[in-house]
Amino acid sequence: MTIASILVAVDLEPSARERLRLAGHLADAFGSGLIGVAADEPPYGVPPVGPTLGSTYALAAASEMVMNDLTRAHAVFEAEIGRDRRRAWRSNLGPSLPFLIAQAAAADLVVVGRREAPALFAIDPGDLAMQLGGPVLVVPPGIDHLDAKRVLVGWKNTREARRAVRDAIPFLERASQVVVASVDDGFGPADPRDLVALLQAHGIATRAVTPDATGTTVAGALTDAAAEYGADLVVAGAYGHSRLREWAFGGVTRDLMAGSPVCCLMSH
Secondary structure (H helix, E strand, O other), X not given: OOOOEEEEEOOOOOHHHHHHHHHHHHHHHHOOXXXXXXEEOOOOXXXXXXXXXXXXXXXXXXXXXXXXXXXXXXXHHHHXXXXXXXXXXXXXXXXXXXXXXXXXXXXXXXEEEOOOOOOOXXXXXXXXXXXXXXXXXXXXXXXXXXXXXXXXXEOOOOHHHHHHHHHOHHHHHHOOEEEEEOOOOOOOOOOOHHHHHHHHHOOOOEEEEOOOOOOOXXXXXXXXXXXXXXXXXXXXXXXXXXXXXXXXXXXXXXXXXXXXXXXXXXXX
């Protein structure tokens, strides 16, 4: 398996340049096409009742400001990626998430940044993972390269985790070692033997570990294990519990997206 096309979300935060370089390196490694995407809508707010003096001008000015920002985002994309026939740019004056999801029909993988704070064009990776129907690669700030020679798989035998592993096969097949980590989340660690056997049948060098989550969270145990085994990519299912429950009480997906020091490939 391979990745034929990668889509990368572009915004005007400093970390966007790092994310673009990472996406460009991945596209070179896989021989993939690369699509840069940005969209935003003017802050129209709630219009007053009836016509007001200058309202038409204000709407036009707000739209022009967003179009200028989209032009700046395109310039950032071209500065970091360059121009060739396998590179493309798509932008839109409208809500960013629906536009990105619609464009993702053209890609095998979507690369997005961690949402540190409200920012122009920024995509919430949690919203994206819930709605995309495919793999989302969440890139923390400060990372502009992903070798994925060692990959850590956070394993529970759930639909989301099984989907994430299958979506990650192009990375796993290129890795020198894959570590399947089953963390005891209070219900006992998941049995990794079937997954290990499956990956080995694919010719993927795989081992199983059971990280200790004492004194930390499941996400913390996974990121600690990634550091211990030298992994720069964590693969995990997204939102095995309801997203409302994760928002209210915390959870693995939210914690990984918010705090993992390495890239995370997640699928719902």
